Amino acid sequence: MFSNDDSRLDDSIRVLYVEDERGVSDLASESLSRENTRLDIVTEPSASDGLRRLRNESIDCIVSDHDLAAMSGVDFLEAVREEYPDLPFILFTGTGSEAVASEAVSAGVTDYLQKGDGIEQYAVLANRIENVVEQFRAQRAAARRERRLETLVSNLPGIVYRCRNAPGWPMEHVGGECERLVGYDCAELVGSEGVRWGEEVIHPEDRERTWNVVQEAIERGEHFECTYRVVTAEGEIRWMWERGRLVDERPADRAEDGHTGAPDALEGFITDITDSKERERDLRRSQRRFDAIFEDPNLLVALLDLDGTVREINRTALEYVEADRDDVVGEAFTRTPWWTDDQHDDVERWIERAASGDYVEFEATHPVAGGETITVEGFFRPVIDGDGAVTSIVASARNVTARREHERELKRQRDRLDEFASFISHDLQGPISVARGRLELALETGDLSHVETAVDAVERVDELRTDLADTLRSGEIVATTTPIDLEDAFDAVWTAIDPPEAMSASVVEPAAIEADPDALRRLLENLVRNSIEHGGDGVAVRIGGLDDGFYYEDDGPGIAPEHRDRAFTPGFSTKGNDDGTGMGLASVRQIVHAHGWEIRIEDGETLDGARFEIRTE
Template sequence: MVAQMEPITEPIRVLYVDDEPEFAEMAATFLEREDDRFDVEIVPSGTEGSARLADEAFDCVISDYEMPGRNGIEFLQAVRDDHPDLPFILHTGKGSEEVASDAISAGVTDYIQKKGNADQYALLANRILNAVEAHRSRRIAAERTRRLETLIGNLPGMVYRCRNEPEWPMETVRGEVEALTGYSAGAIEGDGGVVWGDDILHPDDREEMWATVQAELSAGDTFEVTYRIITEGGETKWMWERGRGVYTDDGELDALEGFITDITERKQREQELAKSESRYRTLAENFPNGAVFYVDGEFRYEIVSGGGFDPLDTAPDDIVGHSVSEVERFSEELVETIEAIHEATLAGRSERVEVPYEDRVFEVRTAPVREDGDVVAGLHIARDITERREREEELQRQNERLEKFAKVVSHDLRNPLNVVEGRLELARAECDSDQLVEAESALERGQALVDDLLSLAREGKVVTEAEPVLLKPIVEQCWASVETGDATLNVDADQAVMADRSRLKQLLENLIRNAVDHVGPEVTVEVGRLADGFYVADDGPGIVANDQETVFESGYSTVPDNTGFGLAIVDEIADAHGWNVTVTESASGGARFEITGVQFDT
């Protein structure tokens, strides 16, 4: 088939080589008038022409014959050494059979004699367009052929063309023919001696293969079949084939073309998968307080069982054997949720989500089922957490009541204290008395007590939503927000903990402030990792053993005028997270506060 020339839309760069500049300028002007796509550049010699071709790309070269130094034929020969396919037109006033013969021998694209009329430039423009279009079409066809050969060479199988006969005689085969069958391409195609249907196709699959292909061709142009072959070495392999019919102009089936690939490993995995399903079935049948679902690659439930179905108006038989969208009792919203879970699991990710169903709430955990490293199914374990959710909701309601109480106390206590503060200011403006100084000190302590009491009330709330918080950055933020003077901080904790960020920040700020207040501005504070948590330690005198049990009680303090609520708030925040906080002796003899029971983000 001859490649159809594609119209040129972009500029056509022409290199015009002629030692007569006036004639060359005139020729360039005529050519650019003939077609505005022409972009003509003029050089006076073949030597300069070669230099320009080495620097830039041109679509066509036009050259005179008689030029000083290198003539047009010699210039053509030089061009062909580096640009064997570049269109080259010899445009010369010296017309002879000898020159024409030499030009053809050197590989000239076209040969035109100079004439004294303007018509020659219309002819020259036409010859340039024809030459450039032909060159570009050949280049495009060559590139398409190269890409096709590359594609076929990279396919995990073979492509073919064969006649639609029970023996499937192959006219052409390409690709991994020998790796697939053990036979060379030459042995299979044409009259090579090996017939696909007689010598390669498994005897037990021949009739079914023929019937399936014919039936699918009758219903449409394409077909898909799975069958076995016997290789040249006697090995049995499973093949998957997809093909289509090739028809003549009058609609007659002329041949079949298609692709064949080896699926033996996939078939073996399917067989192994069938054996392994019994393990999951045992798990499903004995799972209490929930359900186990085993889902194949098409979102179809293969195994469904478990004690969690007892309180539901649904039975495993309503689900097993169906895809998600086919389960009648699943709402549209539930189908979308479950399909998203399936997609993530079959993509190799483990999921943990909460799914409401009927009047219950289930926590669904998933895991990919792998065979030889490939995900072949998904295992989903649903646990009934309805009662746990009800307890958490009750805790949330308690938290809301506590917050409301704190706001009331804050308003009712702060207003009188603010009035007292204002009256003190007025009194000090009228007289100066030591009694007013003592009153102001007591007022400041009262305001501090209100702040700490409110903080203690709020931080005692249960944490219902935690997020991963990197420990080292938040410790450094807390250090920057506390007055630490010349104190030193050492952090050796790069893990992320699951916590309420703002409340974890207050816990750390209180422990840092406690170290500075009790040891002094030159204290060294160290934050490090424990197996199930972290610690905050200092190099001060420490806390005597008898006081280690009472430091977290409200009002405990060894610093004058301190409210004594700082460590009590630390204890409340830890308790709200479900953590434990204890105090012991640090490596340098100071105090070491250990927070344990912490969940790390992995």
Template sequence: MHDPGGAIRVLHVDDDPDLADLTATYLQRQNDRIAVETAIGADEALDRLDDGVDCIVADYEMPGCSGIELLETVRADYPDLPFILYTGKGSEEIASDAISAGVTDYLQKEGGTSQYAVLANRVVNAVEAVRSEQLLARRTRRLERLIDNLPGMVYRCRNEPDWPMETVEGEVEELTGYEADTLERGDVIWGEEILHPADREEMWERVQASIADEGTFEVNYRIRTRDGETRWMWERGRGVYEDGDLIAIEGFITDVTEREHREKRLEETTARLEALFEQSPDMINVHDAEGTIYEPNARLCEKLGYEREALIGMKVWEIDCSIDSESAAEIWARMEPGDSRRFEGEYERADGSTFPVEVHIRRIDGDDEPLYAVISRDISERRQRERDLERVREEYEELIDGMNDTVWVISTDAEFLAVNDAAVERLGYSREELLEMGPHDIDPETDPDEISALIEGMLEDGTQVFETVHETRDGERIPVEISSSPIRYRDETVILSVGRDISARKERERRLERFASIVSHDLRNPLNVAEGRLELAAEECNSEHLGHVGDAHERMNALIDSLLSLAREGELAADPAPVDVADVVESAWATVATGDAELRVAVEGTIAADRSRLSQLFENLFRNAVEHGSTTSQTESDDAVEHGAADDGTQPGDVAPGPGVTVTVGELDGGFFVADDGPGVPENERESVFETGYSTGEGIGFGLPIVEQVAEAHGWSVRLVESEGGGARFEFTGVDGR
């Protein structure tokens, strides 16, 4: 891999030979620099890496070894080889895993052939970037050898305000960005293009004065490099004389930018520390190993009521009446440089009154003696607040005990004030332990700053509802939905937080994500092959049938997108609008393999619904009724909607429905129904049919759960009862417009 513009060898890894062959065809047609070889599966790909490959393009989901696992194996031996994950299974989790494993690029498969132009462009960009980096690395190594030999530049120039250079050698280009000969020829003038404008006049005056006095000079100044960067230079030079006349200047220049920045940062840090010391809201003093205070800050003087001069020279136990000289000396003797201690004490003011403090002491040795920095904070209000909180905790617990969901009362400082019995039982901590904790201690996914922001948002906007995870004492992670609201109790604002276990819902979402994976990988790949082959066929012949095939592909893509949206996003009613129910019913019936089944439409008017989702609902119910009303054996109809997802790739002709079933769509008060006169559903199973994965056969069980979710997304209620003919009757109520 040398020439950035040379030929590119691509190894395409996929478990689908047809898709791999099609991808190779289109990539080579997009760019004649690309030569594609295919490998079916990860094992074959690994065997061919030593043959010389410029880029790997791999699917994600393959038997035996996923695309991420292949990437990790490749990275072990070929850390810089471009690797593009080209997959039909796209999710934020997969993208994150790919990035962590060192993927070069990530591209999700789409419908149509335009995706191959994008893929070819990604391949070329990735390979050219690596080749350019390799060229740059070789040049950098040569440059580093030169830099090791000379850490700056030497020069000879005329003693004129523009400092025109006669000779320059060394790291000229590294320092200035200009080549040495451009300075020597006069194409670039040091005093005009390089020396910083703000330093030119001062530089001239200082150099002339130094040469006149001592014949030599030493200066620091700024330059502007060719690319506009400002750098600091240190220069030492001397005058060159002939017959007593100054004819030139010779010297050495080196880059001291980092040193200047370091000194500036040190000055700024020192100034900030001094300001913090004096302006700190905490009380600060520095004392020696004898306990003698010699550096108090303004806050300590103010709180104790002493003048600064009076505090200097006092002993620490003269202001902290909770310790004596012996116990203090024992603490200090056990502290090594850098060690710190924390304890609570009692400070005494100049007038004899006292107040509680929290004390932090750290050993910070000086040049020739141990020193101790003490930072103290008045905790009078905290002590009073603790007493008040202890008093009201019992009152809070009386309010929230007995509720089934976990309930907490949280202070606006994000501390637990009270917890109910359900929280104690589910999290595994004692009540006393929980009251020493806060929300961030049981929520590993939300840091304290986020919790503080949530509380602030509640105080401003009211109730907040969000999902998170609670971790039990045993390390179990429980997904929960939190509803938190600010309430006013005994003249105090607190947060009442109720947590509901949503483990079952999360498991249902996981199964939906698995379904999305099946749709994305097992349906999208063959559909991409079909679309590609159709386009190639259209180039070779002209047939009226090809257009119908293309329409079918478009419909299949739309159905797949619809299912993916359902499984991954839940956006089931994105755009409700007035729709004619009878029209949608007739259209949906036409898309289902109905055989000898009969449709009766007894509904009129319009309702507010998303037409695409409503059509999906009817298609699922029609296919379910027709296939379960069939006299055909189960083995002939494994993919009935009740046993699998609608729009899952089933084509007309895949099912052989039996005769006689009649499907009726009629009106209800506040809605509509879909009924059939088939065998029906046993009463003890009618609730189960809406559960994701429920099946009486070998299907994957997504059809009727989709019906329920479409209804819920519209705000409708659905229930399954027995029809007049003894079959199934699905009733939808709460429908706007009916």
């Protein structure tokens, strides 16, 4: 047998020398040992004896004469090759010829050397023996490493690769579970005609980001790690995690002359993380570095023991209260300045849930320095070790005070617009009623003058519709204000209302009002309709200017003092039946407030009914 151990303790080379002439054999053994002390020579007189020793001892190289008694050197070589196809074999003969050499090469001889007339050729032979054995050992070691690598790759849950660092990342070598991961055989991904990993396998939406991650890591001189999706050969989308490094293939002279071009090759490992991606929250929880969280200036963060004792607190959290780190570390989290007494039970319950492995979301109000409060939303997250046990708790919160106030403001604006839409719907009923009434009169009497009034009412409906659309689009009930003559505005309203013939109106103390024209017109329309609704067909109204605004009054039944505070509430009506909707005065108040004005109900001065005083300054 021959040695298969590449880590020989003595680094010796055991040589089997086969020679049937005893004197020549002894000379060869002595000469070779003298020429190279690494050589350990054993001799045999025949090929059969040589085969026997070869099967029972560790041999690194065979040296054989060609002219043996029972079997030629070439026959001996052929017998060796049947059992040991790669063992170094040197034919060392004194009767060499081209025919013998050709025959030996065909039989697989490692080297061929003639003995010559003196002992000088033994020095050449010793050198040849050392060279062929070292080469053989190196080849065997490389083959063994290759087998080990292949075994390792075949057992890896993923793909190993070598590719060019160029768009598309063309592969030079791919090994591992390619078909299981992406549906392609390894060979399909290799070569210029192969499937391009970067252009055909990586998901289109992830290609640019993944390329940038890799190139940025290369520029920093670091290994790269990236996560991305792939589209398999069957069209399935899966998640991959990749780690790799750059391999600098630049020649030394290019590096020395200052060449800065990017190296050409990448080597790395890719594995499927589709299943773990679904548990990404747990992975982030166990892998996230606490120092990164603690340095986030937007987060209030505390690290807690399972019983709720504060182990660490970040600077951001301390900025909100009059306390320093030593005041809170080691204390129960429920007793720290961020919580009020009535919050203790909730906090204890959140800690217990997190300690049992739950991911707890919360929103709370924190007292802060100066007697103020802030609104926060956050989490109590269990920190889990590799065995799945909860080891600690991270409590984190974000100040959302401004966001919550913005949300409340949006809700107020939405409610205001909803209310406005309701008022417009109410205001539309007036001109619609006018149009319907006038058209019915035109049909009954044949008097087409009623149609003209009906057309005016329809145009008023269109104006109100446009006003509604503009307001909903802008979010503002009052847009641009302009000086308006009160008498002109009231005349236009009186015409549009089409009041009963018995009703009378007068404008006294004319005034100019800075107002939104459309909004002021709706305000006056609602006041007039309110007078008609509560005062009847013969009601008289009066309007005039004040030093700081204007007034409107009628001689209807008025509004009792105990009802005046509720008169502007939607749905309120002083009528004892269901005829009144209670929306008209609510609409008036909304328009007044939208202008920044004030309105008050008083007893009539000139007329005996209700008096509305609107202060615009």
